[in-house]
Amino acid sequence: MERFLNYVSGEHRPARSGQWLDSVDPATGEVWAQIPAGDTADVDDAVAAAQEAFRSSDWRRVPTAVRAVRLRAWADAIEANAEHLSEIETRDNGRPLKETRFAQLPGAAMQVRYLAGLAEEIEGTTTDIRPEAFAYTLWEPVGVGAVIIPWNGPLPVFFAKVAAALAAGNAVVVKPSEHASVSILEATRLFAGLDIPPGLVNVVAGTGAAAGDAVAGHPDIGKISFTGSTETGRRITRRATGNIKNLQLELGGKSPHIIFADADLEAAAAGVAGGIFTPNAGQTCVVGSRVLVQSAVYDEFVGLLAKQAENLAVGDPADPATGMGPIANPAQYDKIRSYLQIGREEGAELAFGGRTTEDLFPADSRLRGGYYVEPTLFTTGDNRLRICQEEIFGPVAVALPFDTEEQAVRIANDTPYGLAAGLWTENLRRAHRLTRALRAGSVWVNTYKALHWALPFGGHKHSGNGGAAGGATALREWMELKSVWMNVGDPAPRGEER
Incomplete structure (x- = not known):
């Protein structure tokens, strides 16, 4: 020792x-x-x-x-x-x-x-x-x-x-x-x-x-x-x-990731997955944990996101093949598991994921004593749920539908946090409008979590x-x-x- x-x-x-x-x-x-x-x-x-x-x-x-x-x-x-x-x-x-x-x-x-x-x-x-x-x-x-x-x-x-x-x-x-x-x-x-x-x-x-x-x-x-x-x-x-x-x-943050119907949905799904199902299991302040999807492509996009999650191997962080490692400590592991239960109790639907260590590894695995949560997505139409308002700090996202640009902005800003936001659209005018309308310290358009020391980084509101x-x-x-x-x-x- x-x-x-x-x-x-x-x-x-x-x-x-x-x-x-x-x-x-x-x-x-x-x-x-x-x-x-x-x-x-x-x-x-x-x-x-x-x-x-x-x-x-x-x-x-x-x-x-x-x-x-x-x-x-x-x-x-x-x-x-x-x-x-x-x-x-x-x-x-x-x-x-x-x-x-x-x-x-x-x-x-x-x-x-x-x-x-x-x-x-x-x-x-x-x-x-x-x-x-x-x-x-x-x-x-x-x-x-x-x-x-x-x-x-x-x-x-x-x-x-x-x-x-x-x-x-x-x-x-x-x-x-x-x-x-x-x-x-x-x-x-x-x-x-x-x-x-x-x-x-x-x-x-x-x-x-x-x-x-x-x-x-x-x-x-x-x-x-x-x-x-x-x-x-x-x-x-x-x-x-x-x-x-x-x-x-x-x-902290509870950052929105907004996908419009005109976006490159394949690229957006990869960007959303990379922005929440990160190698360190979503334990990053800027993760896009609220996925706002325009109704016309909502079901299609959830399916694309599920495919992204399926390709992530959860396991030993020392293994180069691992796509997502463990939760960093027991207290955080317990917190994330509690939110998995809260989401179910609040009435949100589990689109995919939700399994933890006991379900992911056999009893004789050396990883059985670790703290693992697989990529997880809930779906709901109610942004007032706790899983939509409170920072989970793990690989757990919530997808919410919207119809209009104004509705997307309202849902995105309806949170105590204001750290980051993501936006996927091919409409240049919309991109400029929303970067001003979103209350966040960083806004990414057609990408996510692009950070560099030459740019300022900070949050608004409770972030x-x-x-x-x-x-x-x-x-x-x-x-x-x-x-x-x-x-x-x-x-x-x-x-x-x-």
């Missing part, structure tokens, strides 16, 4: 309490590693280390070009260790290896390089207010920030958030999910060979109630970047109000607080704006406003 350690002030260490938490392999249900059960004492150590590094290191004072070079060296290290880290990520949270190894880790390295380049683009503005005044603005680092990371994609979030914080000149404390901390704790070993001062990056594992609460309420943390569920985002917000922290919240990460202004989320007014004319008389 391997034990992984917290990372504080450049050192790997256990929790001060000496307590440990088990890490479960979701493919088999077996405990395979342990992580520190960090708490307030460990968070205090990490924040103190970050404060000292921010004050005493040259990180925020070195030329931004030098900072960028050091971050690019980190990206090189990520690439060099991608195979090892992806294997750990897959075992820790069940995301199939073909995705972690060949998509997420290479993408993470490229994103770190992109953010490193933004460090060289930090610039303020000058304002011509009056002849005797030289007025300008400065973007400065927050100081000590915190990143609270979800369990569905730990390494990509870790690399992206920490790279942005460092590129902006900050020190950072990272709290990974207790359900998937191992890959991040292992990734801290990369810093040993880098010219990034000790204490700039600190990682404390532990439960949300212990370590997470301590991070959210710590008076010396000036900013929190959180990715996760809307309910956890509410708890962090309440906890962080004591010292009015800068909060960046990327939260976030509007602080979009990504894009050319990504570092500004980790900086504060200062105005400077210099009088370059004759000194103004005391008390005179000029």
Whole structure:
């Protein structure tokens, strides 16, 4: 049983309490590693280390070009260790290896390089207010920030958030999910060979109630970047109000995927399947879990979607043939199974799927102890059902019919969330109308879940607080704006406003 350690002030260490938490392999249900059960004492150590590094290191004072070079060296290290880290990520949270190894880790390295380049683009503005005044603005680092990371994609979030914080000149404390901390704790070993001062990056594992609460309420943390569920985002917000922290919240979704009769239905079915029956079993905030289909092609499209689902092999995430892996942890598995029951009780019809581990694997299979749900689709005409309004965060979609464009928009926007939306149509005018009418932070037309670090990403309504990460202004989320007014004319008389 391997034990992984917290990372504080450049050192790997256990929790001060000496307590440990088990890490479960979701493919088999077996405990395979342990992580520190960090708490307030460990968070205090990490924040103190970050404060000292921010004050005493040259990180925020070195030329931004030098900072960028050091971050690019980190990206090189990520690439060099991608195979090892992806294997750990897959075992820790069940995301199939073909995705972690060949998509997420290479993408993470490229994103770190992109953010490193933004460090060289930090610039303020000058304002011509009056002849005797030289007025300008400065973007400065927050100081000590915190990143609270979800369990569905730990390494990509870790690399992206920490790279942005460092590129902006900050020190950072990272709290990974207790359900998937191992890959991040292992990734801290990369810093040993880098010219990034000790204490700039600190990682404390532990439960949300212990370590997470301590991070959210710590008076010396000036900013929190959180990715996760809307309910956890509410708890962090309440906890962080004591010292009015800068909060960046990327939260849940119940995204609509709208298919019009004029669409390429085969392509749309493949896009919808890829947008909900994902390799990590629909455990992604942007999944298109509400499938709105124009009535004229409703039955045909449900049939096409069923064929897409039939071709997805559910199984071992380490197997290259696997199309969809397990649910990441027991609590989430139980939640998804409860929604399968809720859907039936609400009167929705089960079009296909609905089976879980016991129905999918024989009793002698090593996967019988894992957490599996097959691609599932309910059909209903009532968008008020709980399975239509609440985030399930699994491979469970709901299909709803509509007749007119106006009805499609009304149903699509009739949810507390506003993270993403998909639209399939060959009508260019309709595409432009709906991209404006849909209340979502991202809208995709004739594609879905097309993400890139060069574009902003954030949610509306209960999907976030509007602080979009990504894009050319990504570092500004980790900086504060200062105005400077210099009088370059004759000194103004005391008390005179000029």
